[in-house]
Amino acid sequence: MTGWTLVIHGGSGSMTRGVLSTADDNAGRAGLAAALDAGGDILRGGGSALDAVEAAVRVMEDDPVFNAGRGSVFTAEGRIECDAAIMDGSGRTAGAVAGVRTTRHPVSLAREVMTNSAHVFLAGAGADSFARAHGVEAAEPAWFETVERRRQLDEILANPDAPFDSGMKYG
């Protein structure tokens, strides 16, 4: 095997042509292209698939266009709780976190769990504490919050018949 391949996604949902503004459409495409560049550069240089997928996801976690890391959607209580997982096919090792609130790159925390803990899955405040103990970069809750996601939450809460985004309008 000498070739390499990277495939990414930025979420699926009910976005249809014409619903997304041209600016949002362009921002989404630019974010995807940046993630492909980050992961593709690693693979092009002979790096590992594991490093490539982490790098690509980190770029999208920093991009407010996507529902992950910065730009994540809000819970009904107005907080941001992130989940992430990573898995290495060569040894079927894996790491995952759920409900983290103060770690800038949840995917890197998942990798730290995989690499430097006896566990696979950590959740909530414990996972954030593990991140601090292992020097995984922290971020204040405000880092993750965007005006558009707050607007989307207000829209949903204003409609009690739609208790959460079951229609994946904001996938």
Next chain:
Amino acid sequence: TVGAVAVDSAGHVAAATSTGGLTGKRWGRVGDSPLIGAGTYADDRAAAVSCTGAGEFFIRLGVAHEICARIRLTGLSVDDAAREMIAELGVMGGKGGLIAVGPDGVGTWNFNTPGMYRGRVSSHRQAEVAIY
């Protein structure tokens, strides 16, 4: 939700998924993304998979692991396994999509929603991105 799957020049595969979940979620609700085998899975014998969508359905079907199992045990292609699982998801009323790549370098995506942010690049293919 965002995700990436890759195969490197040594033939190893990997998968990663990250999400803020669903807008307005309550009670500590967690979807498929962090559940190994549901929204994220990687096995050099089969493929790497990352999913997005109505997480409850991906959890119930164990989609990411099921795709790898069907490839490994039945010889199904990555493309066909992905298509089968999105079809099965739809039958249950689930919506969403997934990306997958095999150790042979074949990458694919499949989804039953109007749109999915997605992209791919390889040693023999220019980068391409799409939404609808």
